[in-house]
Amino acid sequence: MEIITADLCDEFREKVKIADPIFKMFGKRKSFYGPVHTVKVYEDNVLVKKALQTIPEGSVLVVDGGGSTRCALLGDNLADIAVTRKLPGIIVYGCIRDSAEINQMDIGVRAIATHPLKSIKQGKGLEQVAVQFAGINFEPGAYVYVDEDGILVSEQPLV
Template sequence: MTFATAKLCDTYSAKAHLQIAEPIFKLFGAALAFSGQITTLKVFEDNALVRTALSTKVNHRILVIDGGGSHRCALIDEELAQLALENGWQGIVVYGCIRDSAIINAMTIGIRALHAHPLKSPNKGLGNLDTVVTFAGVQFKNDYFLYADSDGIIVSETELS
């Protein structure tokens, strides 16, 4: 599906309930545009459940990670980005940091994150999968639809065409 978030906003903002994320994210990965149904994850400075989620085979899904906005460690690295690609994930949105950004930028996945950070996170296995998460002015819910491109991120309860 080819789309532009600006065009989706023009077409649907008066007809559908769209949420538009505040422009706080940096673009990572070679896929500048990506879309799919949301799977949510809430963690804090712990990426063990990120690995668990990305190990799941999916079709046209986006992992949305509420990492508490932490700038103290990375929740996604080269290995996890590759795992996401191998299992069918279209993209990842991280309210936190990633690392291995130069390598990830050559991968055909779309990632939005606050920043890059060289320190990996610990693996304690704490967090919640499939829970409502809120950041960047958006309430992300499981199975809602997310559209991201170089103009921004929009979320809709229903699929937009």
């Protein structure tokens, strides 16, 4: 099912929070939605991989990478895990790499930039905590709706 964030804003204006428009679009899926699962990391993607391997099918992984533009937190190998596990999308408040490959995959990815350097692998960070970036809060269990026009978050499912 394709969602249209403009229509959701029109119908549920008081129920949605809208992220600041700071993200670039990657992957074949231009729209996606699902329940939010979070990780909070900084230049370390071990928990990103773990989450992609374990969160429920249909979930959207929201990665608070602290906005770092010094390395990538997601590349084609991790995106492939998400595709295989039928995750519709990933939002990264940080960078990705292998964007040409990701753009050929059946997934939606939003990130602030690309960077060719991979992250460190120490396993530091937090899982399933509320994260704040782009002017809004992403709470585990909330619902996120994404298309070419933006990112919306709602406490309740809208579709």
